[in-house]
Amino acid sequence: MNPSVAHQTFKLGQFTVPRLWIGLWQLSSNSWGSASVSKVRQAMGRHVEAGYTAFADHYGSAELIFGQFRSSLDFPESVLGATKWCVFKPMVVSVETVETAVRQRMEHMRTERVDLLQFHWQDYDNHDYIHALEILSQLQTRGLIAAIGLCNFDARRTDEICARFPGMIVSNQVPLSLIDTRASYALADVCGKHGVKLLTYGTLCGGFLSDKWIGEPEPDPYSGSLNPSQRKYLDIILKAWGSWALFQDLLVVLRGIGDLHDGASVSNIAMRWVLDHPVVGAVLIGARLGHTEYPSDNLKVYALALIPADKAKIDEVLARSTGHRMIDTIGDCGAEYR
Structure with missing residues (x-):
């Protein structure tokens, strides 16, 4: 593999963006490892120089730090910032309330418009999410939003929304990994039908x-040695997917495949497997900026091409898991947050 291979890109609304993004959820808490704001901004700079020109998420101080960083660049428009508007509690949906939420994100990110606003709605029984999307469409027409996406919407509601607003929704941010394959079923079909790209998180299961x-x-989830993401994904591995022993079998298979591809890492193989799904636009990497990050290794994904024999080895392990049942035991994408 040639680490200097050109970045793979895809179209997301009016933007052309790389297929590897930096997720900023680790900025929500020191539980992921603390780093000063200056170190985080320096790490953002290193990633941009390496070609990571898309950042996503709004947790903690993420919007503020990203806004400070991007506004300091000579060409800030060359870096895409995706954020979220998450509605967890009942609210009055009006032009005023929705516009206030959007303008708050614009202020935090020091921009005259939101590049990609990803919308999450907690209560499906409250159909005001349709009214909220109507207003977001109006704000997009006014130039406050460049592109609108969804976050943790399931297949049924994604289909409903895309049919109601043809061509408006460009993405849906959902989990997808070798462990959690729920998005590869009905949601993938819906997104393929409507031209929506998946932006996937949890692809490395918190680094596992x-x-x-x-x-x-097998790690002890109560030892204090695991970060919040690792505790979450360990629970999924042990209770919904299979066992630690089976997970070790998967890691060994991935290591063997990597050895056949110029020493590609286990993480490389796991990300490439997800990127090979036709409806996937990008993988969001939860780099712990200023603390633990692997920009050079992750770039090797672009030069990696899995062959059918590689995927057959992976499928053999997955067939021994209960991963295919997670869509029933947990529910479709986003059900775990509702």
């Missing part, structure tokens, strides 16, 4: 899908 965990004993 990496060489670091090969041969390691």
Whole structure:
């Protein structure tokens, strides 16, 4: 593999963006490892120089730090910032309330418009999400939003929304990994039908899908050594997907495949597997900026091409798991947050 291979890109509304993004959820808490704001901005700069020109998420101080960073660039328009508007509690949906939410994000990110606003609605029984999307469409027409996406919407509601607003929705941010394959079923069909791209998170399961965990004993979720993402994905691995022993089998298979591809890492293989799904636009990498990050290794994904024999080896392990049942035991994408 040639690490200097050109970045793969895709069209997202009016933007052309890379297929690897930096997710900023780790800025919501020091539980992921603390770093000063200056170190975080320096890490953002290193990533942009390496070609990571899309950042996403709004947790904690993410919008503020990203806004400070991007506004300092000579060409800030060359870096895309995606954020969210999440409605968790009942609210009065009006032009005023929706516009206030959008303008708050514009202020935080120091921009005259939101590049990609990803919309999450908690209560499906409250159909005001349709009214909220109507207003977001109006704000897009007014130039306050460049592109509108969804976050953690399931197949049924994604289909409903895309049919109601043809061509408006460009993306849906959902989990997708070798462990959690729910988005590859009905949601993938819906997104393919409507031309919506998936932006996937949890693709490395909080870092468990990496060489670091090969041969390691099952971690204690209460030991204090795991970050919030790792506790979440360990629970999924053990209770919904299979067992730690089976997970070790998967890591060994991925390591073997990597050895056949110029020493590609386990994380490389896991990300490439997700990127090979036709409806996937990008993988969001939860780099712990200023603390733990692997920009050079992650770039190797672009030069990696899995062959049918590789995927067959992976499928053999997945067939021994209960991953295919997660859409029933947990529910479709986003059900775990509702």
